[in-house]
Amino acid sequence: MKTSQRGAIPSFIVMDVMKAAAEHEAAGEGVLHMEVGQPSTAAPKGVVAAAKQALDDDVLGYTLATGIVPLRQRIARHYMEFYGIEVPSQRICVTTGSSAGFLLAFLAAFDPGDKVAILRPGYPCYRNILSALDIEAVEVPVGPESRFQPTLEMLDAAGGSRLDGLLIASPANPTGSMLREDELRQMIAYCQDKQIRYISDEIYHGITYGEQAATAAAVDDNAVVINSFSKYYSMTGWRLGWMVLPEDMLRPVERLAQNLFISAPSLAQHAAIAAFDCTEELDGNVVRYARNRELLLRELPKAGLDQLAPADGAFYIYADVRKFTNDALAFCAQMLAQTGIAATPGNDFDPVDGAAFVRFSFAGSTEDMAEACRRLNGWLR
């Protein structure tokens, strides 16, 4: 029988690596997890307590498609507390992780055949979701020359006013690179001028090692901002995210969300309200990421991995491994088999040049990072 072309999108390779690592563990071999971009910590204690309370007190049925009002209001307050800007709670839509946010935003903003610029290397699901929706992902190659972020000349070269959308993550996955606020403003002004819908993936906000990340919500009411409880809030499996939407996308997104998801998980929504009051615990996680980052930036070059992307934010080191291999897939498989370190081949993030890169996630424990550095050093030398 027929299966669709849409389902023929590439796999999310990191999930395949995760599967291989699980098989390794099932065979009784320890694995140092540097493949998946997820905190090794549980949700903050306040969230867990709120979830227990909600289990006792609440029916936990479907919610409004755009999310429960108290959570939307708490997210709106977060914009005032964290960025100092007013965002009406009516413009906030709660989603099943930012993953659902992308699907909803792409469906509401673009038609089949439209062109949306994304960065290469970049988060693979942008390209794969766009492709499943018959929207053309126009890849903008970025590298160390521009700190893995685009310039206006690069956007011109990618089609300029022929583009319908531009999606940028800052901090970015897999490179950790960030747009400075003036650069963000420049990107958005370019898009305003050419009627290009700007989509800002702000999932790694809160996890930065120098300047705080700037939000597109402070710059342009026509930009779509996508965020999540997965990273800073340490709640990957709770499957909860949110969007700040432009007025003209509110009702379209609501209609799509009603039909596609009915609502985001109710328990997670009730519990997540507490997440914004768990800053001390969550900032403690960021202190650990910062320690891990310093350790890797110091130790990886000793193992011969000395071409590393900036890692201004998020919890990744994107390492150029061409000195060792031109086949990162095989390199990572071998590394897992011989050292027990799981990491993600660059092929996931960059179908053209990614075979010469590996992404190491440093969201795990500092002990694991130190042990991984020791093993890598022995293995690569």
Ligand SMILES: Cc1ncc(COP(=O)(O)O)c(C=O)c1O
């Ligand atoms: C840049 C980026 N955006 C979005 C996501 C999706 O996260 P979630 O659906 O858990 O919010 C990820 C996950 O790794 C990511 O790295």
